[in-house]
Amino acid sequence: MGSQFVDKDYLVRCSQKTLQTNEKGFFLQFANHVAEVAGKNWIKNVFGKLKTDRERIRIIFEYKPVKDAICETLLHVQEIYRKKSAEVSQKRRLQAEELLQKKEYAKALILGSQSILRAPPTGENPKIDDGFTLALSFWTRSKILMELKKYSWALQDVQAATKEGLPDNLKAEVFSRMAVCYKGMGEHNRAKISFALAERMLEGNTTELNKMQEYKATEYKEEKEIDRRVLPNVSGSPHKEFSSATEKISLKEEKGMGRYVVAKEEINTGDTIVVEPPYAACLLPDSFSTHCHHCFERLVAPVGCPDCSNIAFCKAECRDIAVSTYHKYECHFLDLLIGSGMSILCHTALRMITQNPLKKCLEACNNQSEEEIFKLCANSNLRPPEDFFQRSIMAIFLLRSLQKGGYFEDSEANENVVPNEEELCIGELLLFYLQMLQFNAHEIYETRHETTHRFRTAKNGYIAVGVYPTVALFNHDCYPAVTR
Numbered sequence: 001m002g003s004q005f006v007d008k009d010y011l012v013r014c015s016q017k018t019l020q021t022n023e024k025g026f027f028l029q030f031a032n033h034v035a036e037v038a039g040k041n042w043i044k045n046v047f048g049k050l051k052t053d054r055e056r057i058r059i060i061f062e063y064k065p066v067k068d069a070i071c072e073t074l075l076h077v078q079e080i081y082r083k084k085s086a087e088v089s090q091k092r093r094l095q096a097e098e099l100l101q102k103k104e105y106a107k108a109l110i111l112g113s114q115s116i117l118r119a120p121p122t123g124e125n126p127k128i129d130d131g132f133t134l135a136l137s138f139w140t141r142s143k144i145l146m147e148l149k150k151y152s153w154a155l156q157d158v159q160a161a162t163k164e165g166l167p168d169n170l171k172a173e174v175f176s177r178m179a180v181c182y183k184g185m186g187e188h189n190r191a192k193i194s195f196a197l198a199e200r201m202l203e204g205n206t207t208e209l210n211k212m213q214e215y216k217a218t219e220y221k222e223e224k225e226i227d228r229r230v231l232p233n234v235s236g237s238p239h240k241e242f243s244s245a246t247e248k249i250s251l252k253e254e255k256g257m258g259r260y261v262v263a264k265e266e267i268n269t270g271d272t273i274v275v276e277p278p279y280a281a282c283l284l285p286d287s288f289s290t291h292c293h294h295c296f297e298r299l300v301a302p303v304g305c306p307d308c309s310n311i312a313f314c315k316a317e318c319r320d321i322a323v324s325t326y327h328k329y330e331c332h333f334l335d336l337l338i339g340s341g342m343s344i345l346c347h348t349a350l351r352m353i354t355q356n357p358l359k360k361c362l363e364a365c366n367n368q369s370e371e372e373i374f375k376l377c378a379n380s381n382l383r384p385p386e387d388f389f390q391r392s393i394m395a396i397f398l399l400r401s402l403q404k405g406g407y408f409e410d411s412e413a414n415e416n417v418v419p420n421e422e423e424l425c426i427g428e429l430l431l432f433y434l435q436m437l438q439f440n441a442h443e444i445y446e447t448r449h450e451t452t453h454r455f456r457t458a459k460n461g462y463i464a465v466g467v468y469p470t471v472a473l474f475n476h477d478c479y480p481a482v483t484r
């Protein structure tokens, strides 16, 4: 979407939707209450006269009636998230095993995955499965994946189960499952070694050794999935200033139009104009159970966050990046954030903070003229005071979840809602991001095919939102000549 936005009426009507998407959420009620306390006059004549986001955030904690109304509610902000449950995990695993017996593998995979996502870390609940619920869930799912001929996924689960700790009597079967998986993946040497190890452990057990002979004689072949994630190159040479774009474009700037992209030379049908990673992107809550929280790939055999049961990852690598960066601050607050009814753009604003260390955000805040992201338009001169006020309250609500989520290391935030200097800076950034994202975020779609290679019946599924610094320079067009 472009940087131009002159229809002021439209701006007011649409703006509220970009903060709150769920009417039932508590945020709107909270914001309306604070606005009532502040009074129309104060919002219009005092708050409305302020020129910078810094002043807007600060005055909220300086004007006592507003400050008290905010603190009263935000003091009670607490963790709300979906916790692990060994009981539920065990139940799902047993259901998965039943379906496995009935050869209903697709259903079994769903329940097996749920059992993994709900399982607490190993040892946390010794009353159930002796504390090995997670290991046993991986173990069960590996068998399901083998039946589905997804041998490389199955191998990962066998390895995960072993890592979490399996009882000694399953050790021989670990090697025989690994052998079959390697064979299915075409890694015959590794398959041979694993078979040999299994056989050594089974010495004297004729029934099991016979089974092993059977496995060795059987052909296994992985059902190959198509790797859809191949990034194209931009057509022609890369642009000198915008390295993610083709040199076939150039950037113009005009009063009343802002910055916008035009074609510098002939662009042919099918040319690739920009290929760029998002500066920040967030998955829609509706897609939490079907797509990877980190890379938005569709889930096949998901792994979970070690702490919450809200989200899932396509593979361990995605999980490890997420839980060591942004997700550690968001984890315990996901249900609170979703329950507030806030829009995905608000979550993306929060992500723009949580994905970076505090130090980096503070630097960005102090060097706003240097940072590319701050050049994206926020239309602050067109925004009415009521909208600004509501957005500031959202920024402060998000700031509160950061305080409680441990983003600020030496914060007294648990006792004290009123932010210190560093926290005020982050509040200011959040307020800017909330404005900027309204005009610069893009929806992320996945193409859903009913059957393979049938493009005519393919549908676009809206799964996430992202902000792309170069793509954001393209003006919005209702009949665009480019596709995303």
Ligand SMILES: [Zn+2]
Pocket (backbone or CB within 6 Å): 292, 293, 294, 295, 296, 297, 313, 314, 315, 318
């Ligand atoms: Zn992923």
Ligand SMILES: [Zn+2]
Pocket (backbone or CB within 6 Å): 305, 306, 307, 308, 309, 310, 327, 331, 332
């Ligand atoms: Zn989590």
